[in-house]
Amino acid sequence: xxxxxxxxxxxxxxxxxxxxxxxxxxxxxxxxxxxxxxxxxxxxxxxxxxxxxxxxxxxxxxxxxxxxxxxxxxxxxxxxxxxxxxxxxxxxxxxxxxxxxxxxxxxxxxxxxxxxxxxxxxxxxxxxxxxxxxxxxxxxxxxxxxxxxxxxxxxxxxxxxxxxxxxxxxxxxxxxxxxxxxxxxxxxxxxxxxxxxxxxxxxxxxxxxxxxxxxxxxxxxxxxxxxxxxxxxx
Amino acid sequence: xxxxxxxxxxxxxxxxxxxxxxxxxxxxxxxxxxxxxxxxxxxxxxxxxxxxxxxxxxxxxxxxxxxxxxxxxxxxxxxxxxxxxxxxxxxxxxxxxxxxxxxxxxxxxxxxxxxxxxxxxxxxxxxxxxxxxxxxxxxxxxxxxxxxxxxxxxxxxxxxxxxxxxxxxxxxxxxxxxxxxxxxxxxxxxxxxxxxxxxxxxxxxxxxxxxxxxxxxxxxxxxxxxxxxxxxxx
DNA sequence: GTGCTTTGTTGCGAACTTGTCACCTTTCCG
DNA sequence: CGGAAAGGTGACAAGTTCGCAACAAAGCAC
Numbered sequence: 064x065x066x067x068x069x070x071x072x073x074x075x076x077x078x079x080x081x082x083x084x085x086x087x088x089x090x091x092x093x094x095x096x097x098x099x100x101x102x103x104x105x106x107x108x109x110x111x112x113x114x115x116x117x118x119x120x121x122x123x124x125x126x127x128x129x130x131x132x133x134x135x136x137x138x139x140x141x142x143x144x145x146x147x148x149x150x151x152x153x154x155x156x157x158x159x160x161x162x163x164x165x166x167x168x169x170x171x172x173x174x175x176x177x178x179x180x181x182x183x184x185x186x187x188x189x190x191x192x193x194x195x196x197x198x199x200x201x202x203x204x205x206x207x208x209x210x211x212x213x214x215x216x217x218x219x220x221x222x223x224x225x226x227x228x229x230x231x232x233x234x235x236x237x238x239x240x241x242x243x244x245x246x247x248x249x250x251x252x253x254x255x256x257x258x259x260x261x262x263x264x265x266x267x268x269x270x271x272x273x274x275x276x277x278x279x280x281x282x283x284x285x286x287x288x289x290x291x292x293x294x295x296x297x
Numbered sequence: 298x299x300x301x302x303x304x305x306x307x308x309x310x311x312x313x314x315x316x317x318x319x320x321x322x323x324x325x326x327x328x329x330x331x332x333x334x335x336x337x338x339x340x341x342x343x344x345x346x347x348x349x350x351x352x353x354x355x356x357x358x359x360x361x362x363x364x365x366x367x368x369x370x371x372x373x374x375x376x377x378x379x380x381x382x383x384x385x386x387x388x389x390x391x392x393x394x395x396x397x398x399x400x401x402x403x404x405x406x407x408x409x410x411x412x413x414x415x416x417x418x419x420x421x422x423x424x425x426x427x428x429x430x431x432x433x434x435x436x437x438x439x440x441x442x443x444x445x446x447x448x449x450x451x452x453x454x455x456x457x458x459x460x461x462x463x464x465x466x467x468x469x470x471x472x473x474x475x476x477x478x479x480x481x482x483x484x485x486x487x488x489x490x491x492x493x494x495x496x497x498x499x500x501x502x503x504x505x506x507x508x509x510x511x512x513x514x515x516x517x518x519x520x521x522x523x524x525x526x527x528x529x530x531x
Numbered sequence: 532g533t534g535c536t537t538t539g540t541t542g543c544g545a546a547c548t549t550g551t552c553a554c555c556t557t558t559c560c561g
Numbered sequence: 562c563g564g565a566a567a568g569g570t571g572a573c574a575a576g577t578t579c580g581c582a583a584c585a586a587a588g589c590a591c
Contacts, residue, residue, distance in 0.1 A: 213477040214530070215521050227548060228523030265550055267568060272549095274569095288558075288567065461537055499539055501579060506538095508580095522547070522578065537588075548577070556569070561562100 072189055072239075073097040075116035077107040077133070078151065079126055087120060090178035091185070104128030108136060111143045115240055115249055118185055121168070122151045134168055145242045147188040149181070203238045205294075208280040210238055219280040226276060229254065233269050234277075237284070237294040246291040266292070306423055307331040309350035311341040311367070312385065313360050321354060324412035325419070338367040345371055345380065352419055356385045381422040383415070405455070437472045439528075442514040444472055453514045460510060463488065467503050468511075471518070471528040480525040500526070 074096045078084050081102075088098040099114055101107035104125050111119060119137070123130040130150065137143045150168040170184050203210040207220040212235060217224045226234065232254045237245060245253075247263035255261055270292055274281035285293045308330045312318050315336075322332040333348055335341035338359050345353060353371065357364040368382055384405045404418050437444040441454040446469055451458045460468065466488045471479060479487075481497040489495055504526055508515035519527040 215478040215524055215527070228521075229549070262551065264552090264568085268550075268570085271569060271571095286568070463538070495538095496540065498541085498579085502539075502581090505580060505582095520579070533591090535588100535590085538586085540585080541583085543581090543583105544579105545581105546577105546579085548575100550575085551573090553572090554570085556567105558567075559565085561564100 071095060071097045072117040073099060073114065074185065075107065075110055075114065075119045076100045077102075077104070077119065077125065077130075078122040079103060079124075080122075083122070086178065087181065090182060094182045094186075096185070104130070104133040107133055111137055111146065112140065113249070115142070115243060115245060115253075116146060117239065118147045118149065118188060120149045120151065120181070120185075124153060142244060149184060149188065151176075203235070205238065205241070205283060206280075208238075208277070208283060210235055219278055224276050224278075226273070230269060230273050230276070233266075234273055237292060241294045242296040244287045244290050244293045249291065306351040307333065307348065308419065309341065309344055309348065309353045310334045311336075311338070311353065311359065311364075312356040313337060313358075314356075317356070320412065321415065324416060328416045328420075330419070338363070341367055342370060350380060352381045352383065352423060354383045354385065354415070354419070358387060383418060383422065385410075437469070439472065439475070439517060440514075442472075442511070442517065444469055451511075453512055458510050458512075460507070464503060464507050464510070467500075468507055471526060475528045476530040478521045478525050478527045483525065 074091055076084055076087050076091070076098060077100070078087070079102050084100045084102075088100060091098050099110060099116060101110050104127055107119075107121070107125075108128075110116070121130050121133060125133065134148055134150070137146065137148065147169040150171045151174060152171060153174050169188055172181060172184060202212065209216075209218045211217070215231060217226055217231065217234065233250065236250065236253050247266045250266050251259050251261055251263065270284060270286075274284055277284070283295045285295050287293050308325055310318055310321050310325070310332060311334070312321070313336050318334045318336075322334060325332050333344060333350065335344050341353075341355070341359075344350070355364050355367060359367065364384065368384070371380065371382065381404075385408060386405060387408050404422060406415060406418060437446070443450075443452045445451070449465060451460055451465065451468065467484065470484065470487050481500045484500050485493050485495055485497065504518060504520075508518055511518070517529045519529050521527050
């Protein structure tokens with residue numbers, strides 16, 4: 064539990080009612096997710112870009128910029144385009160309207176909803192994303208590369224690869240955010256410590272070491288010039 | 298019991314006395330097993346590899362290659378290493394000698410034995426091996442290492458190992474989470490008390506003591522550098 | 532009490548990890 | 562093309578981790 068914190072899916076909850084946020088956050092945490100919250104669209108967009116959450120729960124009704132707009136912007140921005148979005152709507156008939164707009168949220172749920180249902184839908188979306196149908200969420204499998212977090216084990220085409228603790232964490236974080244670019248700063252925050260004073264070039268060194276050890280599977284580690292690194296979509 | 302033959306467990310009986318083989322085979326078949334037999338070590342090894350039986354009943358006294366030798370070879374060969382072995386010995390005192398050799402048969406039974414007892418032991422071993430359905434959940438068996446939690450008893454290849462209370466708890470916790478890395482903090486919480494103020498290095502010391510006492514079975518205690526310890530998957 | 536076992540702590544050294552730097556190579560762009 | 566910026570690479574020194582042994586304290590039987 065403690066050792067695997069860094070791969071717990073991180074979920075951004077966007078809602079302007081603190082009570083709703085609390086309720087959702089409580090249930091999500093109980094289900095083993097990390098939670099971060101935003102009260103309005105502006106903060107939501109900022110956090111989505113900076114913290115690179117694995118999924119966003121987005122209330123349709125928001126002050127200032129409304130949920131629809133936020134959704135659209137998130138989809139347009141490459142840094143956040145891939146993140147699944149679950150829309151919260153107050154009334155059922157709104158769903159139809161929203162669907163008609165085709166703005167590409169991945170699921171919809173109407174208030175009031177049972178926390179259990181929300182958790183189920185979130186798990187579903189995350190599972191779908193990780194390709195592992197019905198698979199263990201702690202185990203990432205991308206073609207010949209398998210990352211087993213609780214076991215702290217990585218294999219490439221069935222062959223075990225020996226990674227150090229840092230390398231393992233770096234690979235896990237990248238793999239978990241497959242397809243999304245992670246800036247060096249973002250990686251330093253998530254793989255190293257919260258406010259690490261480490262040089263960003265250090266990330267490059269670790270990427271190099273990972274590539275060396277991963278052999279064939281190194282092809283997954285894309286460099287995005289001027290931005291950061293990305294775990295290849297496939 | 299079982300309707301389709303191919304799911305009946307197949308048992309290889311190795312004994313040089315045809316009468317003994319007949320007796321055993323008769324009783325095993327009556328109990329719903331398929332039986333194949335070998336009169337000596339050489340044939341036994343060949344059949345073990347080719348027919349991949351679910352369990353082997355092995356007489357200690359054999360012409361040419363003796364039972365001990367056969368047992369050792371079976372254990373070393375990856376194709377047969379996982380097959381449970383029940384050793385037949387002519388006299389009770391031989392059991393001690395055999396145990397001393399630590400060659401990892403899974404059970405021992407002395408001649409003369411009641412067929413019913415043999416069948417019981419075989420069923421036990423098979424049950425335990427198959428993911429422990431209906432098996433004793435308080436008893437962990439990993440190859441030659443047996444941890445009997447309620448009895449506070451640990452044996453390696455049939456030989457009892459004397460562990461202190463702390464050592465026993467540590468081993469049990471690790472074994473129960475086989476394959477998953479446990480951080481030192483996690484272990485301190487689970488093996489020691491909830492909010493123990495004990496130094497994490499203490500865990501190392503206990504691991505060392507465990508390894509010392511477990512002898513051959515120490516190979517199960519993996520160190521995962523920078524993370525913690527893990528009970529090896531196999 | 533005395534002697535024995537258990538258990539937590541400490542110090543040492545070897546092996547491993549890891550952040551940084553200097554130096555290349557590649558890419559970008561006018 | 563030429564220069565600048567970004568990223569790859571190898572080396573290295575400082576830091577960390579872990580096994581081990583010795584020690585000290587606590588518990589326990591007699």
